[in-house]
Amino acid sequence: ERIAGGDAVLLPGFVDLHTHLREPGREDTETIASGSAAAALGGYTAVFAMANTDPVADNSTVTDNVYRTGREVGLVDVHPVGAVTVGLGGKQLAEMGMMAAGAAKVKMFSDDGKCVDDPLLMRRALEYAKGLDVLIAQHAEEPRLTVGAVAHEGPTASRLGLAGWPRAAEESIVVRDALLARDAGTRVHICHASTEGTVELVKWAKAQGISITAEVTPHHLLLTDARLESYDPVNKVNPPLREERDTAALRRGLADGTIDCVATDHAPHAAQEKCCEFSVARPGMLGLETALSIVVETMVTPGLLDWRGVAKVMSERPAQIVGLTDQGRPIAVGEPANLTLVDAAASWTVRAADLASLSGNTPYADMTLPATIRATVLRGAVTAHEGAVRR
């Protein structure tokens, strides 16, 4: 098959270390099939599906099912993430070894969705992970510092009475787990870094030789808590949108390699979970289909990253962090390729109803964004072309 490249930019297929597909359990908001379509349209060739499904992905029956369904859909490689504990935020370590040894060969374990509340449990998880050579991804919220279920903090949030998740709740876990990873001699990955302080702490930990990596979401690079003025629950997310000094620090950190990669934290929710009062709305935003455009807007256009840098933060580094050998690297002649072809000069207007996701909770509705995905190629087969998926 021939695809006209023209003046498009050819990149390695994107790798998302943080995607919420809602299968099993909430197939009304996203399925592995609909999420895979959204991923392919966003230029992704691999996604890591977070464990906070229902039932929770805390055993190899669930992780192997997610993996097999992803292969059947065939639009993107779906790598299930295992839960660190039995149940979300549970009191007992999950049998990580069995998930790692299963068909899915689980490479990453996370407490995303509900933080493990017990430092000793996290210490044991890191020690167990070392023996298995798997990655622990840390949702980074100290729940005892967070007010209720309302996850916001900042000048607008405070004035509107929406305060909840302070910087210290994130940063104290970053420090704690950097030190635990140091002592266990293992790796730890910080999910959705959102504060200036987290960037400084990750930089400090790396300078100590600690094996720590971190991701930032597109929305934390672009949006601030000023968006909360509207009380629109679409802006409710974990961790909360913060301030300009944070978006600035996150952009600088991503440019200088302190923050390793971009991860979407694609979090689909039903309309009825996002239309209610702010305090009871579910946290989370869509991300797969808009990620590249937001990275262009926040990093490429201001001159903080060139296209080589985009390849690094969207594909190479995430593939390395999790040990994927078939993604994020140059290919040999004749080898089936994972590629994304980007139309850098194009722009598009986001319409929630046009997205492939089954949910509509994008914070970018009606915004015109730079850059489109012209085509995505998974192992030599076109999975998306000119805004349509190929099945």
Ligand code: NCD
């Ligand atoms: C995520 C979700 O909806 O599963 N929500 C969110 O706001 N990011 C969970 C999470 O990543 O913390």
Ligand code: ZN
């Ligand atoms: Zn999280």
Ligand code: ZN
């Ligand atoms: Zn946690």
Ligand code: ZN
């Ligand atoms: Zn998440």
